[in-house]
Amino acid sequence: MTNAPHEKDVAFIQALAELLNKNDLTELAVKREYGENDSLNVRVSRQTQVVTVAAAAPVAAAPAAPAPHAAGVPVAAAPAVEDPAQHPGAVTSPMVGTAYLSPEPGAAPFVAIGAEVKEGQTVLIIEAMKTMNHIPAPRAGTVKRILVEDGSPVEYGAPLMIIE
Numbered sequence: 001m002t003n004a005p006h007e008k009d010v011a012f013i014q015a016l017a018e019l020l021n022k023n024d025l026t027e028l029a030v031k032r033e034y035g036e037n038d039s040l041n042v043r044v045s046r047q048t049q050v051v052t053v054a055a056a057a058p059v060a061a062a063p064a065a066p067a068p069h070a071a072g073v074p075v076a077a078a079p080a081v082e083d084p085a086q087h088p089g090a091v092t093s094p095m096v097g098t099a100y101l102s103p104e105p106g107a108a109p110f111v112a113i114g115a116e117v118k119e120g121q122t123v124l125i126i127e128a129m130k131t132m133n134h135i136p137a138p139r140a141g142t143v144k145r146i147l148v149e150d151g152s153p154v155e156y157g158a159p160l161m162i163i164e
Contacts, residue, residue, distance in 0.1 A: 097128035
């Protein structure tokens with residue numbers, strides 16, 4: 001292959017990256033066929049930051065006047081909302097797809113909350129492009145939380161469950 005096709009491929013990949021950013025996409029995959037036994041497979045993706053916002057609880061009765069605060073006295077801050085993706089036991093999605101908690105419709109789920117899992121044990125499946133990808137437990141432990149519903153779409157890096 002000469003240098004010219006290589007430069008065209010680089011320009012093509014840069015155009016895909018710009019398209020990804022311009023349209024606020026998380027992933028883009030393209031296959032270019034040049035001829036028999038000559039093709040280019042490109043997958044451009046970016047990791048998005050998951051931001052969780054807690055809604056304020058409704059107040060039954062508003063106070064008549066705000067309570068005065070003494071100067072220099074710190075006001076207690078609201079407790080920080082836990083981001084499941086930052087939890088040390090988080091199992092995150094390695095791809096974009098649809099999460100399934102059981103091997104087939106109507107079957108028992110792979111795991112349930114409180115279940116003991118071994119490292120490498122399948123904890124769920126992510127379907128991507130009609131391919132079922134088994135997601136293994138990265139460590140042995142207990143399933144503390146399941147953060148996705150059966151059949152729900154997931155993004156790359158999204159937290160799926162917590163194993164401690």
